[in-house]
Amino acid sequence: MDTEAVNNARHGLRLLLVTLLLTSIGFFIYYVYRQALPKPLPGIPCDEVAAKKVLGSLPSMFSHWKQHGVVMPWLTGHNLKHNPPLVQFFGAPFAQPTVILSDFQESQDILLRRxxxxxxxxxxxxxxxxxxxxxxxxxxxxxxxxxxxxxxxRYLMSPKFLHEASAVQIYEKSLALIDLWSLKVKTSGGKPFPARQDIFDAALDMVSGAAFGFKDDLSITKRQLNHFLSNGVKFKEHENGSVDFHGFLFFGYIVAGHETTSSSLSWALKFIADHQTEQDKLRQALWEAFPDAAAEKRVPNVKITTTHVPYLDGIIDECMRLETSQTKITVGSWSVDDMHLFKPERWLKTGDSGELVYDS
Structure with missing residues (x-):
């Protein structure tokens, strides 16, 4: 009888221990689940459905990336969906929300002063x-x-380095890009062709050339041009070989300079192409600034970096103002009535003698 009681007690103890263990595991799993759930910041709009999922916004982002190959349009659409200039999304379990600020002047204040x-x-x-x-x-x-x-x-952004090192490389690589595009225009019969990768490669040529003094034999754009010429109208994407970058300073210069340069060039090309009237004004301003080159129907020389062209400065600043990917620019404030317009004149004023003067 005593033996049976002991066995029953042991059995009951085992059940209790198993119950406690399973309960503890359940509480632990629930605790981990709760910790993994997104924790929205109060007062900031977000996707309510994503806020209740452990993976947060990741499934939606991944679906967009799988379909389109890029994520940035998803972020833009997320802002447009909720409308306010400040929204949040949830990029990973256990992580803090990511806040997206789409108000330019507030972003500028944070980047420059805070x-x-x-x-x-x-x-x-x-x-x-x-x-x-x-x-x-x-x-x-x-x-x-x-x-x-x-x-x-610091010296990499000095006027001396930009004029003596960067300008020469930018000029040479730009000519190669123009030659490539001229050939593409002829072979395509005037039809549009993708230009994004060309700009991306040309920007890498420019930055790499300024950093390492690369010649044409290492230029991606020049290789594309030679490949295009040697294969007639057939054009295929050229893959750049791996380069052994020596030193973190050079690598940092490449990383920091390439993406910003190619993005800025891409946006500028888009804005100028979209606004034909301003493009005509810019062309006229360049003809007036370089009359000899215009008369001889040739490209201006590298003195373009030291020639003052107010309307060109206005075009550049207007492109930077409207460029969504720009990270740091110095601008003033504008009237809200025309902020949506592409208007280079906002950066110019009339001088004492009646000519246009860059004012920024």
Whole structure:
């Protein structure tokens, strides 16, 4: 009888322990589930359905990426869907929400004047730490290494370097790009052709040329042109070979300069193509600034970097104002009545002698 009671007690204890264990596991799983759920920031619009899923906005983003190959339009659509200039989405389990600010003047204020409050995000740092851990792109601005590291590359944006090193490479690579496009226009019978990859490659040629002094034999655009000529009208994408970049400073220069340059050129090309009236004014301003080149029907020489063309400056600033991917630009404020217009004249004023003067 005593033995049976002991066995019953042991059996009951086992059941209790198993019950407690299963309950603990259940509570733990529920706790992990709750922790993995998105935690929306109060007062900021978001996708209510995504806020109740562990993966948050990832399924929708992945679906868009799988269908279109890019994610950025999804972010734009997310803002348009909720309409306010400040929205949030959930990019990963256990992670804080990502806030998207689409108000230009507020973004400008944060980037230019509130850097200490809104430093580089962890996600940005993680993107560069693996490739260039000792470049200032992978550092917070208040870090002990940032200031000294940035001093090492400060001269790359100096007028002397831009005029003597960058301008020469940009000029040469631009001529190669023009030759390539001229040939494509002829062989396509005047029909439109994709230009994005050409700009991307040309920008890489420009930045790489300024950094390493690459000649035409390493130019992607020049190779494309030669390949196009050697194969008649048949054109296929040229894949750039791997390059062993020596030193984090050079690599950082390439990483930082290439994407921003190609994006800015792409947006500028789009805006100028969309606004034919302003394009005609720009062409006339360039003819007047370079009368010898216009008369001889040739491309201006590299002195274009030191020639003052106010309307060209206005065009550039207007493209930068409207460019959604631009990260840091210096501008003033404008009337809300015409902010949606492409209007280079907003950057110009009439001088004392009646000529247009760049005013920014």
């Amino acid at each position: 850097g200490k409050e809104c430093d580089r995000a962890d996600r940005t740092l993680q993107s560069f730490e693996g490739m260039i851990p000792h470049h200032h792109l992978a550092m917070r601005t208040n870090g002990p290494r940032f200031k000294g590291n940035k001093e090492l590359v």
